[in-house]
Amino acid sequence: MTAAPSQNPQPVTPxxxxxxxxxxxxxxxxxxxxxxxxxxxxxSDEGTEVADGWVVAWGIADGEKSACIVSVAGQTQMAxxxxxxxxxxxxxxxxxxxxxxxxxxxxxxxxxxxxxx
Numbered sequence: 001m002t003a004a005p006s007q008n009p010q011p012v013t014p015x016x017x018x019x020x021x022x023x024x025x026x027x028x029x030x031x032x033x034x035x036x037x038x039x040x041x042x043x044s045d046e047g048t049e050v051a052d053g054w055v056v057a058w059g060i061a062d063g064e065k066s067a068c069i070v071s072v073a074g075q076t077q078m079a080x081x082x083x084x085x086x087x088x089x090x091x092x093x094x095x096x097x098x099x100x101x102x103x104x105x106x107x108x109x110x111x112x113x114x115x116x117x
Contacts, residue, residue, distance in 0.1 A: 027109040036061045037103040040069065040086045042096050056090050056098070059083055 020028075040057040057076070059069040067083045070076065080086055083100055090098040 023111055026111065030109045031106060034106050034109075035063075036105065038067075038083055039101045039103075040090050041099050041101055042090065042093075043099060044096050046097055057086060059086055 038059045038061060039055045040059065041053050042056050043051065043053040045051045055072055057069045057071045059067050061067040061083045064082065067080045067086060069078050069080065069086045078086075078089070080089075087098045087100055
């Protein structure tokens, strides 16, 4: 018995995914697990023509469970249970509001050419 010729002359493409290069996997891992960067700012005279604002601390948040901050002057460094705790720590001055400002989540990652040995 002879098999009939295929009605589809196109070669069959495998259904399994093409392997992702290891470097691309590493960059994806970094993007998926990257902490978020935020600033604690003070705002005075909010809602007026003379409103002003300045950064008082920078922070890094690891999901919703922890954050570390350092004041702009570098004199204060703390590990906190959440970024919102930083707002409470820098609040309390009359006429000044403390707020969080989040930097955008990273959208790309690249390996450094100078790899550590």
